[in-house]
Amino acid sequence: MINKEKIISKDMFAPVHIDPSKSEKIAKPSMSAWQDAWLRVRKNKAAVISMVILAILIIMAFVGPLITPYDYSDQTTKHNNLPPRIQGLENIHWLPFDGTLTKRDGSEYNAYEVRKVDNYYWFGTDSLGRDLFARVWKGTQVSLFIAFMAALIDMLIGVSYGAISGYLGGKVDSSMQRIIEVIVGIPNLIVVVLMTLVLNPGIFPIILALTITGWTSMARVVRGQVLKYKGQEFVMAAKTLGASDGSIIFKHMIPNMFGVIIINTMFSIPSAIFFEAFLSFIGLGLQEPAASLGTLVNDGFKGMIAFPYQMIIPSLMIALIMVCFNMVADGLRDALDPKMRD
Known part of the structure; x- marks a missing residue:
């Protein structure tokens, strides 16, 4: 006998009533690629903190020399080699701002x-009685200007050179890459010495020396990206529609490389700051009375x-800027890399 309770009726296969308005629901709002990248950057706490610190340092580089009553180049020999002293903090003896020095x-x-x-x-003050607060922020301003200008010129030259080399290919690409290999084989220090001998030491020779050999890494990265993109469908479609080579390179390919370009530029800025500080430290950089972090x-x-504070303060400033730029670059690299998507 068949158990009536186990009989399967047709009513059991009736579809469940579902409200069509609630059947499909998008969990996240629609975002552009840059909005998605910014959302990923915000998840990286180290990158966000580094951005805030860099913003404060850049603002202070311009505001700092203005909020002190002393000019960065004014000399008061009677006040030479004075330690740091801050009003309101001078009575807190465990802070290094009470104006005390240690004898031998x-x-x-x-x-x-x-x-x-x-x-x-x-x-504090230096050996000539100049205010180190004004000089440190003025030096930060000069060092950041040199680094940003060198990175900007490297980006413009490297992107254009690498894109043209990779897109044209063949003998043109081979010849252009041999030129890069020759330039890479020239040490930066030799270039700087030659620039110093030919030109007077200053900001322009340093920027020129940094850009002569600094753009090659950007050119190689962009060339590799162009070789990857030039066989893809959107490039072939642009060719079919009659777009010129320049339009394909600068309107179609390079916008797809903005992430790689920005990341390499961010990594080149701390390198330029360190190299400028190194040149100034060995006497090939800026000359008195100009100030940079390296000269300080x-x-x-x-x-x-x-007087250890005279070297510790600018050294900490260099280290802080380099660490923050590297942390921001790491955060951007993770945010703009499609392989890092959730």
Whole structure:
């Protein structure tokens, strides 16, 4: 006998009533590629913190010299080699802003009281009595300007050169790559020495020396991207519609490489800052009375044992800028890489 309770009726296969308006629902709002990348950057706490620090440093590089009553080039020899002293913090002895110095025998004394100085120098003064607060921010301004200009020129030359080389291919590409290999084989220091001998030391020779050999890495990266894109459908469609080679390169290919270009540019900025500081430290950079972070480190190095703050403050500034730029570049690389998508 068949158990009536186990009989399967046709009513059991009736479709469940579903509201069509709720059957399909998009979980996330529609976003462009750049909005999606920014959302990923915000998830990277180190990159966000580094962006905030860089924004503060860039603002202070322009505002800092204006909020102190002393000019970065003014010399007051009576106030030379004074330690940092900040009004309101001078009575907190565990902070290094009370104006004390340490003698060779280990005893401490207040340099401002001994020399009867009523002024306040937030970062102290150098051997010529110049305010280090104004000089550090002015040096940061100059170093950032050199780095950004060098990175911008490297980007313009490298992107154009690499895109043309990769798109044309053949003998043209081979010849252009041999030129890059020759340039890469020339050490940067030799180029800088030659620029210093031919031109007077200054900002322009340093930027020129950085750009002579700095654009080659960008050119190689862009060339590789062009070789990958030039056989794809959107390029073939542009050719079929009669677009010129220049239009295909600069209107179709390069916009698809913005992520790679931005990342390489961000990585080149800290390298340029370090190289400028190195040149100034060995005496091939800016000359007095101009200031950069490298010249400040060079000046502080001469009195490092007796007055360590003169070298520590600009050195920390260089380290902070380089670390922040590298962290931002890492965050952008992860955000703009399609392989990192959730």
